[in-house]
Amino acid sequence: MRFIGFAAGLVFLLGGCAGLNQDPTAKWSAAEFYTEAKSALDEGNYQRAIELYGKLEARYPYGPYAEQAQLEIAYAHYKGEEPAAAVGAAERFIKLHPTHPNADYAYYLRAIASFDPPPGFLERFAPQDPADRDPSAARTAFNNFKELTERFPDSKYAQDAVKRMVHLRNLLARHEVKAADFYMRRGAWLAAANRAKYVVENYQQTPAVADAVAILVTAYREMKMTDLAQDAEKVLQLNYPDRTPWRPGQE
Numbered sequence: 001m002r003f004i005g006f007a008a009g010l011v012f013l014l015g016g017c018a019g020l021n022q023d024p025t026a027k028w029s030a031a032e033f034y035t036e037a038k039s040a041l042d043e044g045n046y047q048r049a050i051e052l053y054g055k056l057e058a059r060y061p062y063g064p065y066a067e068q069a070q071l072e073i074a075y076a077h078y079k080g081e082e083p084a085a086a087v088g089a090a091e092r093f094i095k096l097h098p099t100h101p102n103a104d105y106a107y108y109l110r111a112i113a114s115f116d117p118p119p120g121f122l123e124r125f126a127p128q129d130p131a132d133r134d135p136s137a138a139r140t141a142f143n144n145f146k147e148l149t150e151r152f153p154d155s156k157y158a159q160d161a162v163k164r165m166v167h168l169r170n171l172l173a174r175h176e177v178k179a180a181d182f183y184m185r186r187g188a189w190l191a192a193a194n195r196a197k198y199v200v201e202n203y204q205q206t207p208a209v210a211d212a213v214a215i216l217v218t219a220y221r222e223m224k225m226t227d228l229a230q231d232a233e234k235v236l237q238l239n240y241p242d243r244t245p246w247r248p249g250q251e
Contacts, residue, residue: 046080086113104155115141173208193219
């Protein structure tokens with residue numbers, strides 16, 4: 001009898017533990033999942049929002065709630081300082097729902113997350129000039145914004161995308177100028193001239209063009225390319241009369 005009582009007590013305890021470990025969301029509807037996830041997102045609890053959006057899609061994979069969850073989880077990743085995950089989630093949404101009414105937002109979010117993640121820990125204390133970074137992220141973002149404007153020219157995000165493209169183009173041009181100055185400081189005049197020429201040929205209408213022409217004057221002079229140096233100087237005087245030939249280390 002004592003054994004039977006002990007076994008019954010053990011069953012009761014195990015049953016109680018199972019109850020304690022039961023998922024409180026087990027009987028939630030898709031609407032309940034979405035409401036709770038959206039609330040967590042609005043409150044800045046991004047990891048909780050990601051968890052709930054994931055459960056919503058897993059349990060109710062079809063329908064408008066699942067589609068919206070797929071889109072908002074990308075935003076939650078971005079706000080939660082997980083830009084790579086945000087890009088991946090946005091690209092997944094684009095692949096699954098290319099004609100969705102909010103597809104333009106997915107393209108926009110992908111572009112922003114591919115270049116404009118929240119600043120890292122070290123950057124908060126020692127901000128870095130974006131033009132000093134590897135330009136690959138800026139190029140990727142530029143192409144992503146460009147794709148948005150080409151696919152959805154009437155999108156409410158298109159105007160902001162164009163502004164960001166201008167900023168990124170200026171940034172890429174300035175990166176080339178910094179690289180040219182780097183070569184000049186080491187006496188690599190041909191490499192410097194090639195970088196400056198690239199700016200003149202590919203980044204017209206950016207502020208960096210004036211710097212590039214000034215670099216060409218100095219680089220050609222140093223290489224004894226008199227005719228090219230004179231041509232570059234004429235362009236400099238005609239278009240940028242206040243500018244002088246570049247001095248290595250000027251940047």
